[in-house]
Amino acid sequence: MRVHICAVGRLKPGPERDLIQDYLTRFDRSGRALGLGPVQMHEVEDRKGGGMATEAALLSRSLPKGALTVMLDERGKTLSSPQFSDHLAGWRDAGRGDVAFVIGGADGIAPDLRAQADFKLSFGAMVWPHMLVRVMLSEQLYRAASILAGSPYHRA
Numbered sequence: 327m328r329v330h331i332c333a334v335g336r337l338k339p340g341p342e343r344d345l346i347q348d349y350l351t352r353f354d355r356s357g358r359a360l361g362l363g364p365v366q367m368h369e370v371e372d373r374k375g376g377g378m379a380t381e382a383a384l385l386s387r388s389l390p391k392g393a394l395t396v397m398l399d400e401r402g403k404t405l406s407s408p409q410f411s412d413h414l415a416g417w418r419d420a421g422r423g424d425v426a427f428v429i430g431g432a433d434g435i436a437p438d439l440r441a442q443a444d445f446k447l448s449f450g451a452m453v454w455p456h457m458l459v460r461v462m463l464s465e466q467l468y469r470a471a472s473i474l475a476g477s478p479y480h481r482a
């Protein structure tokens with residue numbers, strides 16, 4: 327199952343980008359034997375300042391056809407890391423070819439696009455900066471692959 331991260335904004339070179347790259351490389355490596363990955367980052371940028379609606383159109387266009395869509399949203403469902411790994415494995419076992427995680431910009435994800443989510447995933451009730459959400463999601467993907475592989479990275 328291919329994994330996509332569809333996010334608003336281009337990440338400049340720096341520690342967040344390095345961290346994301348590191349986790350996603352590890353995810354690809356651990357996921358290969360599990361039928362998970364590769365992961366691809368789709369960054370969309372609204373250069374004309376059209377706001378949430380324009381961002382939603384760009385995000386929609388970046389979604390692979392037929393992908394199971396997971397919107398990152400603080401009002402969504404919180405999962406433990408093992409529960410998240412179970413969800414990933416379940417989508418893979420159901421034969422989904424692509425799963426796309428969508429992260430909004432400073433104003434969030436437009437309601438029309440949010441309504442199209444197959445699943446809304448929350449990293450807690452607090453609102454996090456979208457760049458940090460990318461780091462957190464990348465780490466949780468790697469953690470999920472480690473849990474499914476039975477590796478000792480996850481020790482809770």
Ligand SMILES: C[S@@+](CC[C@H](N)C(=O)[O-])C[C@H]1O[C@@H](n2cnc3c(N)ncnc32)[C@H](O)[C@@H]1O
Binds near residue numbers: 400452
């Ligand atoms: C700065 S937040 C936008 C907050 C915006 N006020 C809203 O109401 O959605 C940018 C993006 O990060 C993601 N995000 C922020 N906090 C989150 C959380 N606790 N759980 C999941 N995703 C979150 C969402 O995709 C959100 O669209």
